[in-house]
Amino acid sequence: MSVIVNDRGFAPEDFTAPFTALAEADGATTALDLGADANPADLAGRLKGITMIRVDFPGSADGRGFSIARQLRLMGYEGRLRAHGHVISDQYAMARRSGFDEVEISDALAKRQPEAQWLFRAEWQSHDYQARLRG
Numbered sequence: 001m002s003v004i005v006n007d008r009g010f011a012p013e014d015f016t017a018p019f020t021a022l023a024e025a026d027g028a029t030t031a032l033d034l035g036a037d038a039n040p041a042d043l044a045g046r047l048k049g050i051t052m053i054r055v056d057f058p059g060s061a062d063g064r065g066f067s068i069a070r071q072l073r074l075m076g077y078e079g080r081l082r083a084h085g086h087v088i089s090d091q092y093a094m095a096r097r098s099g100f101d102e103v104e105i106s107d108a109l110a111k112r113q114p115e116a117q118w119l120f121r122a123e124w125q126s127h128d129y130q131a132r133l134r135g
Contacts, residue, residue, distance in 0.1 A: 001106075001107050002104050002105060002106055002107065003104070003105050003106070003107060003109075003110040004082075004102055004103070004104055005092065005102060005103040005104075005105060005118050006101070006102045006103075007096070007122045008122070009115045009118060009119050009122070010110065010115045010118070011102075015031070015052055015080070017030050017031040017051070017052065018031065019031045019032065019033040019052075019054055020032060020033065021033050022034055022035075022038060022042065022043075025046070027049075029049075029050065030049060030050060030051050030052070031050070031051065031052040031053075031054070032050055032052070032053045032054070033054050033056070033084075034053060034054065034055045034056065034068060035056050036055070036056050036057065036058055036062055036064045036065055036068075037064070038055070038068060040068055040071040040072050040075060041071075043072070043075070043077075044075065047072075047075065047076065047077050047079075050077075050079055051079045051080060052079060052080040052081075052082065053072060053077065053079065053080070053081050053082070054082045054083075054084045054104065055068050055069060055081070055082070055083055055084060055100075056084050056085050057083055057084065057085035057086050057087050058085060058086065059085075059086050060086045060087065060088045060091065062086075065083055065085075065087075066094060066095065066098040067098075069081055069083070069095070069098040069099035069100050070098045070099055072099060073098075073099035080101050080102070081099055081100050081101050081102075082100065082101065082102050082103065082104055083095045083100045083102070083103045083104065084103075084104045085104075085105075086105075086109070087103045087105060088109070088113060089113045089117040089118045089120070089121060090121070092118055092121040092122070093121050
């Protein structure tokens with residue numbers, strides 16, 4: 001099982017469409033799974049009709065997913081974007097700033113880092129260096 005984390009805390013899974021690997025995607029695909037080594041440019045012209053993209057984080061020290069999210073948003077992707085895998089609560093603000101809407105973590109990680117740790121970082125728009133400079 002897994003736990004979905006958003007700005008309101010832990011939430012149940014509410015997305016029911018199956019995820020398809022990029023290599024197997026076709027015109028009917030609505031949900032994509034991207035590896036940390038994916039090149040978002042490969043999706044140019046193919047984002048229409050995709051309602052969810054889930055980007056894998058194989059480890060908390062692997063930040064390639066943040067770059068993928070940012071590139072997808074710059075390419076105009078407006079659908080749901082989910083970080084999946086080993087994202088820790090300390091990285092939640094960066095995930096949101098780079099374009100992710102939510103994070104999917106394992107039940108084991110949710111036990112080690114309870115909801116309060118994620119909610120502490122949920123006001124990600126207020127605690128960046130620009131907000132401190134304006135304050």
